[in-house]
Amino acid sequence: MATIDSELECLNKLDWQPRCGMEFEYEQSAYEFYYLYGRKMGLSIRKDTFRKNRRTGEITSRIFVCSKEGSRSKDKHDVLTIKPRVETRTSCGAQMSFKIDRNKNKFYVNHFVEMHNHPFVRQECTHMLPSQLKISVTQAIEVDLVEESRISLKSSYELFGRQAGGRDSLGYTKRDQKNYLRSKRQNKLAYGETDAKMIIDYGQFGDVLSFDTTYKINKENRPFVVFVGLNHHRETVIFGGALMNDETIDSFVWLFETFLQAMSRRTPKTIFTDQDVVMAKAILHVMPSTYHRLCTWHMMQNALKHVYGLFRGEVKNVLSGFFYEIEDESDFLMAWNHMLDEYNVHENTWLKSIFDLKEKWAYPYVRHAWSAGMKSTQLSESYNATLKEYLKSDLNVSQFFMHFERVVNDKRYKELEAEYDLLYMLVNVKINAKMLIQAREVFTKAIFLEFNMNLNKERHVKMDTHNTLSYSCRMFEMKGVLCSHVIKILRDALNINEIPTQYILKRWTKQARVECVQDMHRREIQEDPELQQTYQYRPLCSIFTRISSRASESEKTYILVTEQASKILLSQKGKQGTHPEPKTRRRTITSTTKENQRATDPKK
Template sequence: MEENNIVDDCGWKPKVGMPFDSKQAAYDFYNTYGGNVGFSIRKAYANKNKHTKEITSRTFVCYKEGSWGIDKRDPLVKNPRQEVRCGCGARFSIKLGRISRKYIACDFVEHHNHDLVPQDCIHMLPSQRKISTTQAIEVELASESGIPLRSAYELFARESGGRVSLGFTKLDQKNCLRSKRQKDLEYGEAVIFGTALMYDETAESFTWLFQIFLEAMSNKAPKTIFTDQDTAMAKAIPIVMPDTNHRLCTWHLMQNAVKHVSSVFDDVGVKAVFLKFMHDIDDDEEFRIQWDQMLDKYDAFDNHWLEQTFRDYLNCDHNLMEFFMHFERVLYEKRYKELEAEYNLSQKIAEGFNSNFDVKASGRDL
């Protein structure tokens, strides 16, 4: 395989004997080298002192090193794992000096057995992608301000001088937000995770919606869900989240009561009647008795709350200038997708590269 031309005496090329103050410094150096040449790196083998647990040696490898075992996941999985490992032997090893207490480069294998990534695609390599703390804050602020992910990503790219200079992909941005929301869920902060515009409010629709919600939350179901008095939701929740407690929101209950049965309790007021049932009665049997007494007192046995109807609409229109700006964005997006396709193609193991190896790596006939 051809590699980029590398000047032997360049300052960013690893050499045996190079000292580093820390493991991270060595990793960063090799990662910079990988970015200049056209490959991604990852941490591999490490040896530790049995007593102090200090790492005494570490090897960094090309991310195409080794081979995947048999993929035991469902063959119909939405995003199957991409097979990129082809047994590449490129590596960089360091060892802790006993006297200097610095990490010294002790092994460097330069050759790769695969094509390297074109310079235009370097920023897509896994080890070259990183969202800084400042960028993560900007991503979160954009989301909280209602800016769609795609528009926010385009804005960040323009501010950085293009996607190549941005340092992360749209997937990284999405994962950053997902991680933040999961932490908010874990620590119990009040946060809006998302919204959905439903075509119909059936149990089947809510079942689908809750499944999508669980997928976004890494299949971590909430302990309790508070909802409005919606029978379709009540049917869907135990189907998707059988261990989640379903409770009615007292605020919604009171608002609905004020809207729909105020005329029944004109003399005393809705809140005076309902507050007792919401906060003062704990025993189920006592609740039923007093509820029936209330219905009898106010002759409300045949009263039904009317359903509310919501109507939302979205109106989008572009003038001539906006149209051409939008067209430029679409054109840029198309060209960038072509670049992504070129990158993804370069990561796939070439057909016929090594038939025996391919079968072992994939665990199935090719």
């Protein structure tokens, strides 16, 4: 854990007494200097009034005061209070103020009052003083890490104290740590949060969406819903998740509206869901232009419940042809009627219901719409298996979402592995064909393998007036990948040895993530800087642990490392904030009070 011991040692060697004329690069630098001065003296300070430039909004002057400055206003109900609060203000007049020097573009101290009207606390108690500088961002990272590991508050605080050389060196109390965690949980549950990485993922791969409601948590069986898609490696990418109280149309409408609000109102071309009438109405209301498809995996699970006995245990063999194989509508209708006759299931209500929805799942109808090759089967099966691996029923809501982040990070790591394969593992091309070599250079490994291994089935191919190939399987329209027969036509009949640019979809290429994603106001969306800080913080801990181990072996090395570390700390002071916001770490999504109540409180 980071401590302020080295900073105090620096103040012993340097001029730690505030004086008029002292200069600081940043306002934060001045605050931290005055804070450390107060800590050394045994007092607490806070920020007071300031002035801003009306045109630029920049702070031009600021006053820092003793925390005991002023007095509490009298309450007319004080005489009725059984246990009045203790008085902490003494009208102390000590302060330090500064202004900005326009010529030097620096802040300088223009007024300093040293005299206090109260006693100072002992040095052993200074870490208990109230102050705005409590848990630093780096300390908050470690607090988050131990909570994610389900280590108790008492044990983690004791661990941090030992790492820092004593609790008084931490700079915060156990209550501060408890308050920080409580504030973070309350804000997460009250408003929810958006992950900038999820927004970027959706901006690049949100053309097809799978919406899954099958996972239930806790004794009340509340549905945990998740928005899932496919990245350019055909790996699962998670766009968001939510814990719902119920599955009413109002709840689904609120959820879809909130999700689209976070995603800058970008609607997917196609969305996959299970067979739910209420959900279908909500999708039609919120996303009327989105093609709604039914997940074949969910349909097969329902078939096992409704027609397993009627089909004599051959459900998959009977229905798979309707899902994936029969291309012509007339052939589909003929085969369907034959199936009804063969198994004598004309009156089965479930079969009637899915036939009425055939435009949402039957192959002759869905092959005309874009799906990126998703049937939702692989997503639902693998995703639910992953959730059960990470998540347990005894987790509370806050812990549940914490572990859900582990699922998200696991999926992101799989993409990193795929990116590594692209750089260091070149796929062999058995045929020295220019088109295949081009495909290997342009597409990701998963897409190239599909491009290279497509079955060479006989298809009917025709060319329209725009020199665009159209073919019966419509693989490119559905998946964005040319089938092997069209490749053969391009090479042999048309003597085209390279893939035409109109048949190279960027979402399947190695450059799919190159361009930035913008929100509805055309502002670039960037990943959460605090998450980036976490990624940078962890390897630095490893480096400085090794340095500390070496430095502690001799007094000479210890002094050298301490001095150099102190210089680095002083050179970086004020260049970045050190206060973790007591809010959620990512951009929050807010909604109306009624919407929040409906989504989170079944009684309302």
